[in-house]
Amino acid sequence: MEKQPTIGVLALQGDFAAHMRALERAGAHAVEARSRDDLAQLDGLVIPGGESTTMLKLLDEEHLFEPLREFGRSKPVFGTCAGAILLAREVLHPPQASLDLMDLTVERNGYGRQIDSRIASIRIEGEAQPLEAVFIRAPIIRRVGPKGRVLATYQGDPVLVQQGIHLVATFHPELTGDARVHRQFVKMAAGRYTEARGQWTVIRGQGSGIRGQGPGVSGRGSAGIE
Numbered sequence: 001m002e003k004q005p006t007i008g009v010l011a012l013q014g015d016f017a018a019h020m021r022a023l024e025r026a027g028a029h030a031v032e033a034r035s036r037d038d039l040a041q042l043d044g045l046v047i048p049g050g051e052s053t054t055m056l057k058l059l060d061e062e063h064l065f066e067p068l069r070e071f072g073r074s075k076p077v078f079g080t081c082a083g084a085i086l087l088a089r090e091v092l093h094p095p096q097a098s099l100d101l102m103d104l105t106v107e108r109n110g111y112g113r114q115i116d117s118r119i120a121s122i123r124i125e126g127e128a129q130p131l132e133a134v135f136i137r138a139p140i141i142r143r144v145g146p147k148g149r150v151l152a153t154y155q156g157d158p159v160l161v162q163q164g165i166h167l168v169a170t171f172h173p174e175l176t177g178d179a180r181v182h183r184q185f186v187k188m189a190a191g192r193y194t195e196a197r198g199q200w201t202v203i204r205g206q207g208s209g210i211r212g213q214g215p216g217v218s219g220r221g222s223a224g225i226e
Contacts, residue, residue, distance in 0.1 A: 005043040005189040008033030010068075012058040014050030014082065018174040019182075026183040036067040044076040044189030047083030049136070049172055052108060055082055056097055065099075072101040076165040078185045084168035085139050092142065102163045103145025106170075110140025122159060122171075124152045124180070131178055133159065133171035141170060 007023050009016040011032035023030035023046070033039060045068075047055075059065045071077070072087075077099075079087040088106040091098050096108075117137060121130040133154065141158040144150055152160035159170045160181070165188055173181035 003190065004029050005186060006031060006041060007044045007046060007186065007189050008038060008042040009046045009048060010034075010083075012050075012062065012064075013055050014048035015172075015174060016046075016048050019046050019048050019080075022174045022179050022182040023186065025179040026186045028182075028186045028189065035062070036064065039067055039071045042071075042075065044078070044185065045071060046185070047077060047079040047086055048174070049081030049083060052082040052085040052091075053096060055086065065097075069099050069101070072099060072166065076167070076185065076188045077101060078167045078169075078188075080169045080172055080174065081136065081138060084141070084170055087166060087168050089145070090143075102161070102166050102168060103148060104141055104161065104163075104168065105143035107140045107142050109137050110142075120154055120171075122152045122154050124160065125150075127180065131173075131180060132176045133169075133173070134175045135171050138170045141168075 005028050007028040008031050009019045009023070011034050016032065020030040020032070031038070031041070033042065033045060039045065056065075059068065077087060079085070084104075085091055085106050085108055086099050087101045088098050088104040089100045089102065090105040092105065092107040093109065117135055120133050120135065122133045124131055131152070135154075141161060144158055144161055145163070148161050148163045150158045150161055152158075157170075161168050167185055167188065169181060
């Protein structure tokens with residue numbers, strides 16, 4: 001029997017309880033993560049949505065910024081919305097600190113105000129059925145580095161990107177009953193996937209060998225979502 005991975009959800013801000021339920025549906029043992037000691041017990045970590053500047057402040061208060069960065073150097077991290085901002089190398093509008101775990105440029109609140117938030121149907125690489133994606137004050141991924149792999153787009157913008165053992169989504173997969181995105185991350189945390197071109201798969205080991213879309217991939221900046 002395969003070992004059930006233990007995946008933490010950073011429980012400082014955001015809807016971490018919804019992520020925990022989604023992870024349990026996807027086959028993981030989900031726990032709250034609030035300290036350096038908590039991180040030591042994990043096979044992977046989810047950084048949920050919220051407000052990225054507030055989350056940075058809380059990480060500083062809890063002395064978790066560097067421990068999170070160190071964790072991500074060897075173990076999978078999945079960031080959604082604000083979590084995606086924190087994983088990026090570069091943050092715009094305005095510039096701010098980040099964990100620099102993925103070679104991405106992300107613009108905060110790139111689609112507009114919360115009143116413009118919406119639910120959209122997107123296609124994921126290798127999946128026959130569309131996925132319902134909930135966008136709430138979503139960031140825009142403006143650039144994907146050469147080791148990144150764009151798994152889904154919406155109106156020309158990358159919205160689901162994988163780089164080695166890390167994954168980001170600019171939408172909220174925890175807010176629907178579809179656990180496919182979380183199931184993918186559970187497999188990443190368990191180290192069960194090998195790379196296959198044209199399929200929704202990952203490699204073991206950060207950033208080594210993923211076929212990227214190249215430095216020219218960028219978001220269009222479509223208006224109307226948030």
